[in-house]
Amino acid sequence: MGEQVMRNIHDDVHVVQARGLTKVYGARRVVDGVDLMVRAGEVYGFLGPNGAGKTTTLRILLGLVRLSEGTVRVLGHRPGDPRGLIGVGALVEGPGLYPYLSGRDNLRVMARYAGVPMRRVDEVLELVNLTDRAADRFATYSLGMKQRLGVAAALLKDPKLLILDEPSNGLDPAGMAEMRRLIRRLGTGERTVLLSSHQLAEVEEICDRVGVISQGRMLAEGTVAELRGEGQLMVRADPLPRAREVAERVLGPQRVSVVDGVLRLRTAPHRAAVVNRALVAADVAVSELRVVERTLEDVFFELTGGAGQPRVGEER
Amino acid sequence: MGASFQAELIKTGRRPVTWLLLAVWVILGLTFGYLLPYMSYRNGSGMAAEVPREQQLAELLPASLTTVGVSGLPMFGGAIALVLGALATGGEYGFGTWKTVLVQRPGRIAVYAGKCLAMALVTLMQVLGFFAVGAVASAVIAELEAASGAWPSAGELVTAIAAGWLLAGMWCGIGMFLGVWLRNTALAVGLGLVWTLVVENLLRILSGGLGVLETISDWLPGTNAGSVAAALGVIPITEPGGTPGVVAAVTGAQATGTVAGYLLLSGIVAIVILRRRDVN
Numbered sequence: 001m002g003e004q005v006m007r008n009i010h011d012d013v014h015v016v017q018a019r020g021l022t023k024v025y026g027a028r029r030v031v032d033g034v035d036l037m038v039r040a041g042e043v044y045g046f047l048g049p050n051g052a053g054k055t056t057t058l059r060i061l062l063g064l065v066r067l068s069e070g071t072v073r074v075l076g077h078r079p080g081d082p083r084g085l086i087g088v089g090a091l092v093e094g095p096g097l098y099p100y101l102s103g104r105d106n107l108r109v110m111a112r113y114a115g116v117p118m119r120r121v122d123e124v125l126e127l128v129n130l131t132d133r134a135a136d137r138f139a140t141y142s143l144g145m146k147q148r149l150g151v152a153a154a155l156l157k158d159p160k161l162l163i164l165d166e167p168s169n170g171l172d173p174a175g176m177a178e179m180r181r182l183i184r185r186l187g188t189g190e191r192t193v194l195l196s197s198h199q200l201a202e203v204e205e206i207c208d209r210v211g212v213i214s215q216g217r218m219l220a221e222g223t224v225a226e227l228r229g230e231g232q233l234m235v236r237a238d239p240l241p242r243a244r245e246v247a248e249r250v251l252g253p254q255r256v257s258v259v260d261g262v263l264r265l266r267t268a269p270h271r272a273a274v275v276n277r278a279l280v281a282a283d284v285a286v287s288e289l290r291v292v293e294r295t296l297e298d299v300f301f302e303l304t305g306g307a308g309q310p311r312v313g314e315e316r
Numbered sequence: 317m318g319a320s321f322q323a324e325l326i327k328t329g330r331r332p333v334t335w336l337l338l339a340v341w342v343i344l345g346l347t348f349g350y351l352l353p354y355m356s357y358r359n360g361s362g363m364a365a366e367v368p369r370e371q372q373l374a375e376l377l378p379a380s381l382t383t384v385g386v387s388g389l390p391m392f393g394g395a396i397a398l399v400l401g402a403l404a405t406g407g408e409y410g411f412g413t414w415k416t417v418l419v420q421r422p423g424r425i426a427v428y429a430g431k432c433l434a435m436a437l438v439t440l441m442q443v444l445g446f447f448a449v450g451a452v453a454s455a456v457i458a459e460l461e462a463a464s465g466a467w468p469s470a471g472e473l474v475t476a477i478a479a480g481w482l483l484a485g486m487w488c489g490i491g492m493f494l495g496v497w498l499r500n501t502a503l504a505v506g507l508g509l510v511w512t513l514v515v516e517n518l519l520r521i522l523s524g525g526l527g528v529l530e531t532i533s534d535w536l537p538g539t540n541a542g543s544v545a546a547a548l549g550v551i552p553i554t555e556p557g558g559t560p561g562v563v564a565a566v567t568g569a570q571a572t573g574t575v576a577g578y579l580l581l582s583g584i585v586a587i588v589i590l591r592r593r594d595v596n
Contacts, residue, residue, distance in 0.1 A: 064595040090419045096412035112323035113420035
């Protein structure tokens with residue numbers, strides 16, 4: 001899973017408090033009653049298929065889009081309030097920067113708007129590894145470099161809350177890995193990161209908690225482990241009735257089922273040894289025992305009804 | 317607002333098209349304000365052939381700097397200013413930069429106000445640039461023709477520069493409004509130029525004898541810009557040797573007030589739109 005990160009998460013302090021967030025365009029409810037509570041210091045993953053309402057929700061939090069219904073506070077202020085924006089950095093739907101300016105000049109412009117000292121420009125360039133290309137025009141950057149400069153612009157204010165909307169979009173595998181490393185680094189300490197993505201591996205790898213949104217509605221929220229639910233043990237044993245009897249005695253009948261001649265045991269993976277020992281002691285021949293864990297991808301497709309799932313013949 | 321102004325200065329100053337347009341304006345102004353009229357004077361031909369030679373020369377000398385300086389602004393200079401304004405706001409939509417700018421810190425009004433200040437500076441440069449080049453050109457002509465090198469009074473110069481700045485400012489403000497309203501540079505520039513260079517002139521031509529149309533025409537930006545120039549002594553297009561876009565349709569005071577009104581109105585409407593509209 002990569003390097004260890006240190007985060008100071010404050011369960012009782014919410015940097016984003018959104019209740020009943022709704023955005024209506026004509027007759028279409030793009031965001032429909034979303035509740036979103038992001039704790040200080042955590043990396044929160046906002047997961048959903050394309051068109052789920054992620055970007056609109058983030059735009060509402062930033063004051064770029066007016067909400068139709070609901071209440072929102074970001075760092076204790078209304079969205080778009082300059083007092084709140086001081087502590088917020090954001091990269092929304094790709095980096096919007098000036099193609100005719102150099103990377104450094106783009107950041108100088110944003111630093112002026114943000115009212116931060118110019119020395120911060122070189123600091124964030126260093127942070128995203130763009131110092132060498134800082135004098136080149138933004139238009140000449142690769143997509144990955146553009147994304148990194150967008151992240152640099154979001155970091156100028158050394159924000160308490162960093163909102164990143166699909167930062168890995170369009171990047172090649174190496175670029176995606178680099179972006180993940182960067183986000184993991186940025187999410188250390190006191191900083192809160194709200195990461196919107198449809199990259200399940202990215203969210204699974206980086207985020208402390210995850211909210212799953214689809215068709216404008218928040219479907220589930222929790223830690224990755226909570227969303228995955230309990231793991232399962234799959235056991236091939238003979239004789240099966242005797243094996244089932246033993247498993248029910250060890251785990252309780254409600255945790256045991258038989259599917260296609262295979263025992264399915266709903267229990268934590270570390271209990272595999274206990275189950276195996278009991279079966280062997282009861283003279284049951286165990287030919288296979290393995291842990292089956294649901295991935296976030298499984299959970300995601302269950303929740304979203306398969307939205308974004310590849311069709312037969314497509315690669316996932 | 318100061319922070320927004322400084323940010324705008326970096327953006328505008330480093331944008332090649334800003335300098336290109338200012339250069340085009342100076343070249344156009346020199347060509348139509350001095351070069352072609354001087355050739356016409358020397359050859360005794362061209363559009364101003366029916367104007368007495370003494371008058372032709374007088375309009376090229378330093379004493380006429382104030383009138384030549386503002387003569388192009390109701391039309392071509394105005395079009396350049398309109399394009400500058402449309403680029404300043406429409407470009408933010410084209411580059412997708414509003415979302416980046418508006419999440420930094422200043423509110424939308426402060427950002428737009430900073431943009432207005434920066435464009436005020438650019439339009440002042442536009443006017444001063446042409447006055448400076450015009451001063452050199454007129455001095456050279458006076459020297460070549462061994463004519464009077466007397467300059468207008470400081471008061472006349474300041475009045476003409478202020479009037480020119482107001483005209484350029486109005487067109488720039490309209491361009492900025494169009495950029496915000498249409499969320500697009502190309503459309504704002506296209507519509508603005510069609511209006512400035514074609515529609516207003518057609519309306520003025522067609523309004524002769526039609527009372528309602530004439531009244532409407534008298535309140536249009538181009539007519540009033542032309543009337544400001546006419547009030548400063550620029551010869552209207554209706555007279556021999558007159559300047560395109562310059563008309564004496566309304567009094568100088570009314571025209572100045574109307575031009576200032578358009579400048580203010582375009583700013584207010586743009587801010588209202590910018591504040592109310594979602595940034596998608």
